[in-house]
Amino acid sequence: MSVESPLRRRVPVVVLSFVGMLIAVFAAPFVGSTPLSIANVFSTSQPFADNVDAQIFFLARLPRTLAAAMVGGVLAAAGVVFQGLLQNPLASPYTLGVSAGAALGAMIAITFGAAWPIGGSAGASLAGAGIAVLVVYALATARHRGLSTTVLLLSGVTLNAFFSALILFVQYLSNFADTFRALRWLMGNLDVAGYAPLLAALPFVVGSLAAFAWLARPLNLLSLGEEAATSRGLDTRRAQRVAFFSGSVATGAAVSVGGPIGFVGIIVPHLVRLVVGADHRVVLPASMFFGAAFLVGCDVVARTIMSPLELPVGIITAVIGGPFFLWLLLRRR
Amino acid sequence: MTGLAWGLRLAAFAYALVVVGAQAPPSRPSRVISLIPAVTEVLFAIGAGDQVVGVSSFDTYPPEAAKKTRVGALLNPDFERILSLKPDLVVVYVSQTDLIARLQRVGVPTFVYRHAGLADVSTTISSLGQRVGRATESARLARDVQTNLEGVRRSVIGRPRPRVALIFGRDAGTLRNMFVSAGVGFLHDLVETAGGQNAFADVKRESMQVSSEAMLARAPEVIIETHQSSWDTSATAREQAVWRTLPALPAVRMNRVYMVADDRLFIPGPRVVDAARILAGIIHPGVESAK
Numbered sequence: 001m002s003v004e005s006p007l008r009r010r011v012p013v014v015v016l017s018f019v020g021m022l023i024a025v026f027a028a029p030f031v032g033s034t035p036l037s038i039a040n041v042f043s044t045s046q047p048f049a050d051n052v053d054a055q056i057f058f059l060a061r062l063p064r065t066l067a068a069a070m071v072g073g074v075l076a077a078a079g080v081v082f083q084g085l086l087q088n089p090l091a092s093p094y095t096l097g098v099s100a101g102a103a104l105g106a107m108i109a110i111t112f113g114a115a116w117p118i119g120g121s122a123g124a125s126l127a128g129a130g131i132a133v134l135v136v137y138a139l140a141t142a143r144h145r146g147l148s149t150t151v152l153l154l155s156g157v158t159l160n161a162f163f164s165a166l167i168l169f170v171q172y173l174s175n176f177a178d179t180f181r182a183l184r185w186l187m188g189n190l191d192v193a194g195y196a197p198l199l200a201a202l203p204f205v206v207g208s209l210a211a212f213a214w215l216a217r218p219l220n221l222l223s224l225g226e227e228a229a230t231s232r233g234l235d236t237r238r239a240q241r242v243a244f245f246s247g248s249v250a251t252g253a254a255v256s257v258g259g260p261i262g263f264v265g266i267i268v269p270h271l272v273r274l275v276v277g278a279d280h281r282v283v284l285p286a287s288m289f290f291g292a293a294f295l296v297g298c299d300v301v302a303r304t305i306m307s308p309l310e311l312p313v314g315i316i317t318a319v320i321g322g323p324f325f326l327w328l329l330l331r332r333r
Numbered sequence: 334m335t336g337l338a339w340g341l342r343l344a345a346f347a348y349a350l351v352v353v354g355a356q357a358p359p360s361r362p363s364r365v366i367s368l369i370p371a372v373t374e375v376l377f378a379i380g381a382g383d384q385v386v387g388v389s390s391f392d393t394y395p396p397e398a399a400k401k402t403r404v405g406a407l408l409n410p411d412f413e414r415i416l417s418l419k420p421d422l423v424v425v426y427v428s429q430t431d432l433i434a435r436l437q438r439v440g441v442p443t444f445v446y447r448h449a450g451l452a453d454v455s456t457t458i459s460s461l462g463q464r465v466g467r468a469t470e471s472a473r474l475a476r477d478v479q480t481n482l483e484g485v486r487r488s489v490i491g492r493p494r495p496r497v498a499l500i501f502g503r504d505a506g507t508l509r510n511m512f513v514s515a516g517v518g519f520l521h522d523l524v525e526t527a528g529g530q531n532a533f534a535d536v537k538r539e540s541m542q543v544s545s546e547a548m549l550a551r552a553p554e555v556i557i558e559t560h561q562s563s564w565d566t567s568a569t570a571r572e573q574a575v576w577r578t579l580p581a582l583p584a585v586r587m588n589r590v591y592m593v594a595d596d597r598l599f600i601p602g603p604r605v606v607d608a609a610r611i612l613a614g615i616i617h618p619g620v621e622s623a624k
């Protein structure tokens with residue numbers, strides 16, 4: 001009856017995925033399109049302002065790797081939360097319109113460029129995500145006490161479609177170069193060129209991860225069905241609200257850093273569940289660590305495979321994720 | 334009845350064959366529509382401005398062109414409005430295949446324009462001039478453009494050629510999502526003519542997205558960034574300062590990041606000479622480009 005697995009099974013999986021993430025994060029900055037002298041990177045005899053190798057390492061590759069880890073980890077964990085909240089294995093962090101709202105914000109910032117000075121496209125996408133979240137929440141609670149997951153799902157899907165239409169409208173108004181850049185934003189890009197975007201997203205990420213930690217048990221109970229969960233003493237409405245807002249905030253922050261990178265939030269949780277079962281106390285942290293490692297790896301491929309050209313990282317995750325997901329569907333039957 | 338009609342058509346066809354075969358000078362079209370800003374500029378520069386009845390939605394130069402009827406552009410040509418102007422020649426982009434087919438169906442002649450490199454500007458000028466019955470004027474303009482470009486080239490000859498990155502798009506306030514001119518096309522040719530060495534010349538594409546790593550690795554000595562003319566000076570200064578986040582870039586260290594708002598850089602028409610002079614002035618300060 002319970003989805004919970006014993007401690008001795010949980011710990012090794014979480015530790016293993018954590019080590020995997022560490023290895024990925026430490027190795028990735030040493031790989032890239034330019035050959036670097038490692039001795040030069042860590043040399044102190046040369047001032048940093050003149051040291052090209054050190055700048056490539058510390059200003060281009062390291063923030064980029066950290067961005068990939070943050071975005072990948074957050075999207076995978078948020079995927080787990082949304083799948084648990086909506087009781088739907090096909091749910092992803094983008095199901096409820098957060099990414100479409102974020103994309104609309106970014107499109108507006110890219111098209112009207114300098115007229116939007118605060119926070120650039122990252123700030124605008126965060127604002128767009130926030131608006132989408134509030135609209136969906138207002139719709140889902142308007143005629144129900146508590147959250148109706150059905151209405152949540154429907155309003156999310158509808159909002160996705162509506163925002164996509166508005167994105168097309170904004171693109172129609174913009175000139176060629178802007179349209180091109182806007183389209184490129186939609187394919188995902190982790191070249192953050194410094195630490196500022198990461199620091200800006202950090203409070204949102206830390207806050208939602210703390211909520212995720214609290215959510216592991218409630219999500220386990222919710223997977224038994226709302227009634228069963230209530231009978232075991234869970235305040236389901238509160239749990240759903242926390243899941244909805246923390247998942248949405250995390251997704252909005254991730255999208256503002258890397259754009260709407262697809263499939264991470266859906267294939268990583270499934271892959272992890274395949275190995276460790278459904279206990280959210282394992283699935284949540286393991287998905288986060290594995291998602292981080294996965295996206296760091298995808299980004300290394302993205303920036304080296306066609307060098308000096310770069311492949312958008314969203315294309316890599318889609319090329320890996322699409323077929324994998326189909327395989328998963330067939331296997332389940 | 335039908336026989337007569339066919340006979341007439343046959344006669345017309347035979348007549349056309351004879352005319353074309355005899356290389357008779359094509360008649361001068363008097364109702365020309367241009368969907369391409371560069372072509373509009375050429376038409377006015379060779380004295381065919383009076384023959385123009387419609388221009389693209391993006392045309393701003395010369396000022397007389399802006400007074401003509403606007404009929405859409407590359408992606409949204411307004412077919413009804415084009416027909417209502419009763420054109421006897423429509424200049425279209427090579428990629429507007431649907432529009433070309435529709436115009437053919439209603440019997441409106443087209444001149445197909447290809448966007449290419451700097452060397453093609455004078456070729457386009459001469460062939461367009463011939464098509465609109467201004468062969469002499471267009472030959473002179475084509476020659477002038479070539480001579481003047483050669484003059485710019487000569488004025489910077491023998492000087493060190495700095496590595497140049499020509500950036501025509503990035504996110505505001507950060508060095509993300511940067512697009513540069515790569516090693517093919519009009520902008521690349523302009524940089525090389527103006528005495529620069531395109532830092533991304535080896536990538537055989539018109540444009541490419543550049544990561545911060547690639548920018549550091551290519552180490553441009555001059556960065557020229559184009560932007561919208563609507564920016565005020567504080568926005569321009571703010572965007573210029575963003576480059577200080579990559580202090581190892583030679584262009585940043587030597588204070589050689591330039592912000593330029595000038596549509597002449599993007600229109601491969603007769604004013605390419607101005608564009609080349611602007612770039613030469615930036616890349617080689619103090620050089621007086623040959624007139």
